[in-house]
Amino acid sequence: MIRFIVLAAIILLNVPAYALAPVQKVISQNGIEAWLIEDHTNPIVSLHFGFEGGSAQDPVGKEGLARLASATMDEGAGEWNSQSFQARLNDLSITLRFEASMDRFGGHVLTLRENLEPALEMLNQALLAPRFEKDAIERIRAQILAELRQREEDPDTIAALNLYQSIFADHPYARGSKGTIEGVQNITQADLHNFVQTRLNRRDLKIGVSGDITATELKTLLDKTFAALPEKTENRPVSDAVLHLDNELSIIQKPVPQSSILFVQEGVERHDEDFYAAYVLNYILGGGGFSSRLTEEVREKRGLVYSVYSYLAGYQHADLWIVGAGTQNARVKETLDVVRAEWKKAATQGVSAEEVRDAKTFLTGSFALRFNSSDNIAAILLGMQMDKLPIDFLEQRNKQVEAVTPEDVNRVAKTLLTPDKLKAVVVGQPEGL
Structure with a gap:
């Protein structure tokens, strides 16, 4: 808990001047690229990553797959079950999150420099070996379904969904990025494992890093964290949308x-x-x-x-x-x-x-x-x-x-x-x- 308070205080105080250090293009031995801005003012490191292809690539009938995957990939991975994974993040004051948008799936890690290697080890396991335990899936699924039902009563959400459905028609964007109640209910444990195996790859990976780390250090950590991902996968293609617009x-x-x-x-x-x-x-x-x-x-x-x-x-x-x-x-x-x-x-x-x-x-x-x-x-x-x-x-x-x-x-x-x-x-x- 003390570590968490210290990290929060450092974040609040970490307000760099606009005269930032130059952006460095860092390429690891295995060809993984990241853009880096070094800032050694405070002992924290942030890494944001994203894969091209988000909820728009969810299969018909499984709307919400990318979102459910993003909410369960940190619920146990590798040797850690859900409880021990979250406990280790908390003990080391590591923030590890995944998120899905219409066009992107990704996440971020925020940690004290001294815990950077274990933080990226946990990210590596979450990307390569998420456990997707059934009790964790059902717990998160219930939370998402409750939110989706609540959104059905929210006027702003109703307006946005109606607008997107009317202008995008049969394009995947018409479904929004949060998923549907029926789609989330249909997603299986096998679907989540298949998502990780077929949607995450080095070809579509982008990485941004800032904080107390050098380019040399980052090169090694990039390979440790991401090199085991498949070089490429065949994502479902999404066509450009034809907008249906009028003054209706x-x-x-x-x-x-x-x-x-x-x-x-x-x-x-x-x-x-x-x-x-x-x-x-x-x-x-x-x-x-x-x-x-x-x-x-x-x-x-x-x-x-x-x-x-x-x-x-x-x-x-x-x-x-x-x-x-x-x-x-x-x-x-x-x-x-x-x-x-x-x-x-x-x-x-x-x-x-x-x-x-x-x-x-x-x-x-x-x-x-x-x-x-x-x-x-x-x-x-x-x-x-x-x-x-x-x-x-x-x-x-x-x-x-x-x-x-x-x-x-x-x-x-x-x-x-x-x-x-x-x-x-x-x-x-x-x-x-």
């Missing part, structure tokens, strides 16, 4: 005092030359919190909502631009009208040079706040690789934001915003619709 409004009746609202239109691909212009535009429209147009028009001027927001959602096979809000049932129609009007106004009239300047100032100035711990840095290094960004991205990112001009933003607003295809879903009991 879907209403799902649910007896709640406040309706949940979601809008969606097509987004912009991460490597598109107009991505940063769209990124700045999104901040101006709804990504800037109290500084955004939607907050000003929908909340501040009219008091329609407590919060309204927008964001760019990028997936491997689709890109979305999403707007969300919640309001009283009596004020849903007005909220819908104002959001659509602001979307159209930006598309037809553009934004001001002052708005662009203020957005760029915030987006560049706040970038440094992301690097407030070795754990966050390791996660960013992994994300860079999964998104196929260059190794010098951290040095180039703010320059790319700064290079965006008001003309760029207004050109993108005119060409990318589609107010006539801003699809919407409302969950609640909206009046006047």
Whole structure:
């Protein structure tokens, strides 16, 4: 327990300056690659890893397989059963977690430097020899099913699932990343073992590391941890999604005092030359919190909502631009009208040079706040690789934001915003619709 408190204190104090050490590409003897930022300020190490291919590759009828695997792989592995595995993590103050998203399966390890080797030994066993004991599977399965049943009553979740089902149709993205009740119930112990054997491989592996470790030390540990994985496996292919978008409004009746609202239109691909212009535009429209147009028009001027927001959602096979809000049932129609009007106004009239300047100032100035711990840095290094960004991205990112001009933003607003295809879903009991 004392070790855990010490580790937590170190994490809170581990706030490196933005002048980070350079990103090093570390390649082990067996060809396993990791991106590393050394930080010897505090004796902790964080390693984030990810495999391409997430819940979108779950078989039909087994929706939730990647998620259940992520929740049970640390419930006993190798010589340790569930109880002894978790006890050893606790005794050594090791954080070991797995997670599954639509396009990715992975996890992370956070540990004191002195416990790095046993931490990675446990990760190795969880990847190669998870026990998937039946009692652990059923315990975790029950927790996931309870959460899924609870989500069935949550208006925000209902809106999101309905929206994805309507725009993605028969594409795997329509199922979301959490799984379904029926799918999770159908998953067997053999399915979980097969998942590990067929979905995890060195070809699809990306690794980000930060903390009190050198490149030389990391090379050896990479092989010890990951070299025994198969070189490649044949993952189920996922095609690019065809989006079904129009200005249709879907209403799902649910007896709640406040309706949940979601809008969606097509987004912009991460490597598109107009991505940063769209990124700045999104901040101006709804990504800037109290500084955004939607907050000003929908909340501040009219008091329609407590919060309204927008964001760019990028997936491997689709890109979305999403707007969300919640309001009283009596004020849903007005909220819908104002959001659509602001979307159209930006598309037809553009934004001001002052708005662009203020957005760029915030987006560049706040970038440094992301690097407030070795754990966050390791996660960013992994994300860079999964998104196929260059190794010098951290040095180039703010320059790319700064290079965006008001003309760029207004050109993108005119060409990318589609107010006539801003699809919407409302969950609640909206009046006047």
